Amino acid sequence: MPNISEIAERILKGDRRRLARAITLAESIRGDHQEAAQELLNKLMPHTGKSVRIGISGTPGVGKSTFIEAFGKFLTGLGKKVAVLTIDPSSKRTGGSILGDKTRMEELSRDPNAFIRPSPSGGSLGGVARRTREVMLLCEAAGFDVILVETVGVGQSETTVADMVDLFMLLLAPAGGDELQGIKRGVMELADIIVINKADGELVPVAKRAASEYRGAVGLMRPKSKNWTPKVLMTSALQKTGIEELWQTIEEYTKARTVDDELELQRASQAIAWMWSEIDESLMNHLKKDDRLSTKLASLERDVEQGKVNPTAAAREVLGIFLGK
Numbered sequence: 297m298p299n300i301s302e303i304a305e306r307i308l309k310g311d312r313r314r315l316a317r318a319i320t321l322a323e324s325i326r327g328d329h330q331e332a333a334q335e336l337l338n339k340l341m342p343h344t345g346k347s348v349r350i351g352i353s354g355t356p357g358v359g360k361s362t363f364i365e366a367f368g369k370f371l372t373g374l375g376k377k378v379a380v381l382t383i384d385p386s387s388k389r390t391g392g393s394i395l396g397d398k399t400r401m402e403e404l405s406r407d408p409n410a411f412i413r414p415s416p417s418g419g420s421l422g423g424v425a426r427r428t429r430e431v432m433l434l435c436e437a438a439g440f441d442v443i444l445v446e447t448v449g450v451g452q453s454e455t456t457v458a459d460m461v462d463l464f465m466l467l468l469a470p471a472g473g474d475e476l477q478g479i480k481r482g483v484m485e486l487a488d489i490i491v492i493n494k495a496d497g498e499l500v501p502v503a504k505r506a507a508s509e510y511r512g513a514v515g516l517m518r519p520k521s522k523n524w525t526p527k528v529l530m531t532s533a534l535q536k537t538g539i540e541e542l543w544q545t546i547e548e549y550t551k552a553r554t555v556d557d558e559l560e561l562q563r564a565s566q567a568i569a570w571m572w573s574e575i576d577e578s579l580m581n582h583l584k585k586d587d588r589l590s591t592k593l594a595s596l597e598r599d600v601e602q603g604k605v606n607p608t609a610a611a612r613e614v615l616g617i618f619l620g621k
Contacts, residue, residue, distance in 0.1 A: 298332055304339040307438050312411060315438045319413060322430040337430060340437035345563070347379075347436045348550060351457035353447040353483070354467030354493075359533055360446055361400040363467060363493050366533040368401070370543065371442055372409040379435035380404070380412045381428060382446045411440065429460050429570055458486045459569055462559060463549055465489045468510070470503035470530075485517050488549060489527050491542065496532035503530050523552045583618050592617060 298321070306314035322333040354360050361382075368378045380401070404410050413431065432443055447457050458464040466487035484490075490510050495503035510528045519525050527545050531538030553559040583589065596614065599605040 300332060300335050304336055308343060310439050318434050319431050322427045344433045344436040347440055348442045349461040351445045351461035351464045355469060358467045358469045359493050360467055363533040364444055364446060365401040365404045366536055367539055368404045368410055370539045372407050376441040377439055378410045379440040379443045381431055382414045459566055463488045467491050467493050470494050470499045470506050487526055492530045493533055495530035496535045521558055523555045524549055586618055588617055
C-alpha cells in the first residue's frame, strides 16, 4: 500500500508526480486502490474548494482543444495555475482513450503552470470520466487556480458536467439557423456562458449573426440564477481574440454568484448529488455481483426479452432476492 500521508504532503506542495500517482489511484477499479484514494481524499478535503471550476462542452469540429490551449495559455500568462481534465471517448476494445487530447495541446502541455490529464470516459454518461470529481479535488489540493473539464461532446446525456462545476460553458461554431435548432434545449439551458469560437476572417459576419440569434434564444429561457443572465461571446482561438473579455466575464459570473451564497449552496447541492450517484453505482455493482442472483438475472432477462414477464415484476423479484425478502 502507498504511503498516503507522504503522498498527501507532496501533493499539497505541488508535486506533479505524486498528483499523477494519486489520480491513477482514484481512477483504478481495484478495491485496495479505491480505499487508498478515499483515505487520501479525506486528508486533502480541507485544502480543496478554492479554484474556479469550469466545464466546457461543444459541438464536434468547434475547436475545443485549440480553444482550451489558447484560454489556458492566457490564464498562465496571468500567473494562474491551470489544470485541464480532458475526457476522451473510450475504445470499446481496450477501454483506453482514443483521441489523446494532450497531443493536441502541445504548447500548453509544456507550460510549467499547466497540468493536462487525459482520461478515458469509460463509457460513462455525462461526457465525463467516472472519477472526474475526485480528480478535480486532487488538482485543487495541489494548488491549481482554475480547473477546466472538457467533455466528450454535447448531447442530452452529456450534462453531468454541469453538476460538478461552478460554470458551464458551451462552445459553438459560427453558424445559426439550422444549427440553433440542432442544439438540444436542455444543454442550452445549462449554459452560463455561450462562446462562438472561430470568429475570425470571413467568418466574423457569420459569427456576429449567430451570436445575435443565440442571444435571442437565451433571452427566451428561464435563467438558472436570479443573479446571472447567460452571456453570449465571440472568440478566435486561432487569433487569440476575445479571450480576455471571456475571462473578465467569468470573473463577473463568479462575483455575481457569491451574492446570497449561491455558489456555496450550489457546491453543497452538487456534493449531495455526488453522494447519491455513488450510492446508486455501488448498489448496482453489488447487485450484479450477488451470488444469489448470478443465474436468476440471466433467466429473468430472457423472460423479459421474450415478453413472459413484465420489467416491473422482474425488477421487484430481483430486489426481493437481493434484500432477502
